[in-house]
Amino acid sequence: MTRLNHLPRATMSDVARAAGVSRTTVSFVLSDGGRANNVSEATKVRVREAAGTLGYRPDGLARALAAKSTDWYGVVTEIVTDPVAAHVIRGAQDEAWRQRRFLLIASAGDGEPEGARLALEGLAAEKLLEQRVAGILYAATWHRAVSVPDLLRALPTVLINCFDADGELPCIIPDEVGGGRNATERLIRAGHEQIGYINLDPMIPAAIGRLQGWRDAHEAAGLTPHDDLIVDGDATADGGYAAALALLDHPSPPTAIFCANDRMSMGAYDAIKERGLRIPHDIAVVGFDNQEVISGYLRPPLTTVALPFEQMGALGVRTLDALASGHSTIATRQMVDCPLVERSSV
Amino acid sequence: MTRLNHLPRATMSDVARAAGVSRTTVSFVLSDGGRANNVSEATKVRVREAAGTLGYRPDGLARALAAKSTDWYGVVTEIVTDPVAAHVIRGAQDEAWRQRRFLLIASAGDGEPEGARLALEGLAAEKLLEQRVAGILYAATWHRAVSVPDLLRALPTVLINCFDADGELPCIIPDEVGGGRNATERLIRAGHEQIGYINLDPMIPAAIGRLQGWRDAHEAAGLTPHDDLIVDGDATADGGYAAALALLDHPSPPTAIFCANDRMSMGAYDAIKERGLRIPHDIAVVGFDNQEVISGYLRPPLTTVALPFEQMGALGVRTLDALASGHSTIATRQMVDCPLVERSSV
DNA sequence: CTGTTAGCGCTTTCAA
């Protein structure tokens, strides 16, 4: 309430008076709902003209209050500051604005310890409910299980890039397995049979899924996955470097390496070049995440798998739309493809 | 109005009834304004207790309607999809949320032809005004002169990373000259006296300012700027590559190169390495923009100048705060520092 | 210190 924003605007009554009709009629005409049918063409024209000349602009607040509902969605998320996952917000924002609607974004627990986070998220949900948002998108930076404030169960809520342990809330997650398969299949298609895999922390969904995809692709192609070619990086470039070195030192070294993220690919590139090998000539590399500034600028540019952040965000608002309009037949778990992005490292 | 979001909530009347007081009193107590002083401690406690047990949550809409004002700011911008300048939104969002307030973001004319853009921005402003935002932030992807929809002059509006030709609206822009000076001074401090400058399109504010900074630094140090060491890149890596080559072929080649953006630095790196020179040993490089994924991952990591996007966004909402609370003494033109980010290329 | 009263600008039965 910082300010009395007083641009004396024309109200609906003004329009009614100018058009010589009642407020009700104006409402019918201007809200363009089904009720406008009951109004004569002539009246409609008069009303619209009056509105035009008066520069009438509906008051969203009054409308929402009277209608007892808004068409806003809230977003609670830790990722406002995360450069890569901010794409989720962007995707949601685009989809919302396409419908000329607004998203209220509440940052939650960015960099806070886990305990404080839940409290902050509760606060965020609280503020959002005060604004009577019609639904909430809850988005995480990295794919994992989360526990959300109970408040969120009071209205349509969709989880993005995460899922709740009890599996009650609808969620939208990347198809990690499919992504891992895409990466590995690309390598197999290029003729490789000895394919190393540099893993993330093996407990997180991304690691589990991508590894599974690696296996699946082998099996689908009638190949035997070499488990001794699986090695843990630690998600960093240095980790990727070390892991790649280990792979290269293997008795029968891989002819291709699938890195579970782009950052590790970066380190792997260094290791490979250090050994005097050329990419993709001597050894092929595929990454994961499609962090464009890494994958696009490595030399050679990295073939990788994209995490569909924007799509998940957009699908999130569409799912909320469905939920809000009463479609209760929403799948609890929607998976979005992680497509291969071809560059030059295979 | 997608949905009747009907979580039957406790209203202020409910609280009043439960506490045995009038709605007015509840309003005074709960809104925590100055008027709460006139209420006895005992009553306050009773009211708060009642609110607590009823799970009362104020209705932001009703409040705003009655108070005839909101504490929301709108953002109209083309940059929702621009990865680097999206930082502006982030900075604004952070500052707003710090005050527990919301930003309504309207994307405008993203990738549209210039003509359509103004129309879309008008629409965006329109929608924002319908929500009765208390002020608007208008942000551009790259520093330039813009013309904004007239509607925006009807309420507090702050331009970010751009300025209007007539200089009427308050704007927040990066201090390009200072940035150019920071870059060049760093080079001079390292002992360089032959400093090449790879420019952007020489007509845009960024190019003009950064070049000016390059000159200023020379003069401040008592050095003569070598105008024949100024060469135009075209803002791309390839352009930087070509420009650097030209510089290297100069009769008395520079011992340091200041590139007007990081992308061109990338190309310059290639040219330099191709010539068998080492950075920073044989030749130093400084960039501009601090596109972390470029500057952080080049080898060696690039010393560059940061564009203060987040700060500009944050300052934008603070400026709006000042404007909204009646401080009419706002400088029309606020410049934000472009600090040097030290890495290893000098 | 507390309550009465009158709206804010719109939607929405219900009746004409």
Added chain:
DNA sequence: TTGAAAGCGCTAACAG
């Protein structure tokens, strides 16, 4: 085909 009237949940004079 149109209008009257009753709110939506809250704020803010003004009175006591």
